[in-house]
Amino acid sequence: MILRDVGRRYGLRGPWVLRGLDLDLPAHTLVRIEGANGVGKSTLLRLLAGIDAPTEGRVTGRPRTAYVPERFPAALPFTATGYLVHMGRVHGLATAEAAARAEEWLARFGAAGHARTPLAELSKGTSQKVVVAQALLAEPDLLVLDEAWTGLDMVARDELDRAVAKRVADGATVVFVDHGRSRLAGRADAAYRLEGRTLTVAAAVPPGDPGPAVRIEATGQASAALPSGLPGAPGVERDTRNPAAIQLTTTVAHSDPLLHALITARPPWHITGLSRLPVPVPAPASAAAAPGPDRRARPATPTRAAGSPVRGTSALMRCQAALLGRSQRWLAPLLLYAAVLGIGVQAGQPLLDSLGYAAAALLPVAAWLLRLCVTQEPPAARAVTAAAVGPSRAHCASLITGLGCALVLGAAGTGTVLLISEPVSTDHTVTVPLLSAALAGLLAAGCSALLGAAVGALCARPVLHRHGWSLGATVLGSLLALVTDGSPAKAAVTGLVSGSLTGTVRLPLLPLAAVLAVAVAVAALTSRIATLRE
Incomplete structure (x- = not known):
């Protein structure tokens, strides 16, 4: 898939969101898109997924595509399985095959117990599992993930990591955005940073980099002890003037399960503050040093034909x-x-x-x-x-x-x-x-x-x-x-x-x-x- 001089406006005649983008996305490639909030990452992913057309430029060679949005609604009058079967048929699968794959992916994400639950009754995390499952059950040649890990528990996040690696190994192209810089660190073939409406090559995140840190402020009963085995082994600081107040420092990847552990503890802890600690961002590398896949070592895999x-x-x-x-x-x-x-x-x-x-x-x-x-x-x-x-x-x-x-x-x-x-x-x-x-x-x-x-x-x-x-x-x-x-x-x-x-x-x-x-x-x-x- 190739983008050449692609630009996109807000609406039909609004200001430019993106302009002059050139991007090659060959098969067998995992691509990370970085950038601050509001710079157009979601707009770029929508262009890649074919949801929106570019205002200028051209996009060629788009294969069969599946997309996971940042937020998925629960306002559809289907059960989890019913929605997945419908989407499987839309992707070109037979009904029986779509039902079998829906059951498989719900089980892999730990949501098999909600297969017959109406979407409107699912939690945000379970709804996210359903929308990720619809993207994976069709085995797309282009998988576009916009903050797909948000709201998933640790087991489901690890399963999605493995699924992404499997799709890339099978010849697909995967493009993703995630707020944690440690997500799939060291696995991405290419990383790009979106700034000033254009793409620049970003420095790769080394494996094991914990990414940005998060500080959680909480209060509890003066005699309450923290639960044992907190996710991520956070650093703990206590306020000497207020023994009931604590500050915990952890990584973005462990922040959601840590918040859940504090809120569900007995007695529960009350969250009074949540902030992300600044970390230095590596300067963009030059285009000549751009990380990318070794295309000579990876023979191109022909794109499978889409459904009728x-x-x-x-x-x-x-x-x-x-x-x-x-x-x-x-x-x-x-x-x-x-x-x-x-x-x-x-x-x-x-x-x-x-x-x-x-x-x-x-x-x-x-x-x-x-x-x-x-x-x-x-x-x-x-x-x-x-x-x-x-x-x-x-x-x-x-x-x-x-x-x-x-x-x-x-x-x-x-x-x-x-x-x-x-x-x-x-x-x-x-x-x-x-x-x-x-x-x-x-x-x-x-x-x-x-x-x-x-x-x-x-x-x-x-x-x-x-x-x-x-x-x-x-x-x-x-x-x-x-x-x-x-x-x-x-x-x-x-x-x-x-x-x-x-x-x-x-x-x-x-x-x-x-x-x-x-x-x-x-x-x-x-x-x-x-x-x-x-």
């Missing part, structure tokens, strides 16, 4: 549909559509009039369903999916899922109208052919669903992010799509209503062709924007 695009898109759609169904957010638009049909369509009314009414009512409901599908994933979960298949395909899968739900709802509404309406003209003097009317009603519903989907796609992320603006634009856009002259949906509905006056069935073929062109153009536009902005 059709299979991956199908898996994405199944995942999106399951996410929508389990969240029950579909219930509100369904009830709205049912209520509108219940008010406007009565038994014995002329068939074509009722079909036109049902098709018109479907348009705002389709826009609503589209908005639900493209916004239902939390940003971190969406980034994980985008890294696996690309942001364009991930966004397209959301659009297709929302449109599919709208089409199913439109077909159900059309079927209901056919059952209860009379196949006659408005004045009840002309008999309307039932099969032709059913086809015309389905095509009109398809026109409304497609145009509603286009409105919903243009009024949600990645075009509009603020909820208030998005909601208002969706309502206004749906109204205009129904009443504006030249709208394909209005033409299809009007054709049904006017045909009811004479009992003539007009198939809305021209409006359907026009709305198909609009929907495809909107899908292509929004999918492209999805690669440029979150």
Whole structure:
């Protein structure tokens, strides 16, 4: 994988975050990215993972990729195993293989007991184990880890260290960021420091370097003794003026388990302060002395072919549909559509009039369903999916899922109208052919669903992010799509209503062709924007 003169802005026209980056990432390589908070490390990792597209420059040769974000949400309506199986299928695995690998990785990280636990009930540490497992179960050729060790216990951290080493030995490229400089010290083939929007070569961290130190201040009962066997064997200082106060000094790697040991002790210790002690940072080495892999000693391993695009898109759609169904957010638009049909369509009314009414009512409901599908994933979960298949395909899968739900709802509404309406003209003097009317009603519903989907796609992320603006634009856009002259949906509905006056069935073929062109153009536009902005 190669980056050439890559730059990235905040948004589409904001200030530059990164600029002029050149980076080669061959196979069999472990690469560390360093830098202070806020300099763009996460942005660089998102570019490497393919979640974001560079504003300038080019990225070539990206292999199959898996990504672990810094923070993973627990707001997905799946169990741990259910989520991992869905992601395994997205990565191209068969369902049985994905389930087997999910079970294996949960066991290796010590989370097998939470396999059937809903993600929303998991602790932060266990949620982190799940997101790390989804990245490893697909055996990616490029593994991107953004603070992946944060929140893991010592056993899980050691397991992740071994998994990273195994992926590199098997020919993968692993790029990682971690706040502890001792993480994988001595194993990295290359280390780069991000400063001033550009990359410089960083000095390697020697094996055994403990990294930065952390000072923990705590208070307890005056007679309480510290628990035995504290992680990391920290240095202890007591305040002679306050025997209940202590200061412990340890490394970053041991700080989390040490805090846990103090808080869970009996009696517990109360943490009153936590600070990182400054350590000297080695000056960057020159580019000529850049650490890097010995490419001559390591023959290149051919990249394994990714899963079928059709299979991956199908898996994405199944995942999106399951996410929508389990969240029950579909219930509100369904009830709205049912209520509108219940008010406007009565038994014995002329068939074509009722079909036109049902098709018109479907348009705002389709826009609503589209908005639900493209916004239902939390940003971190969406980034994980985008890294696996690309942001364009991930966004397209959301659009297709929302449109599919709208089409199913439109077909159900059309079927209901056919059952209860009379196949006659408005004045009840002309008999309307039932099969032709059913086809015309389905095509009109398809026109409304497609145009509603286009409105919903243009009024949600990645075009509009603020909820208030998005909601208002969706309502206004749906109204205009129904009443504006030249709208394909209005033409299809009007054709049904006017045909009811004479009992003539007009198939809305021209409006359907026009709305198909609009929907495809909107899908292509929004999918492209999805690669440029979150």
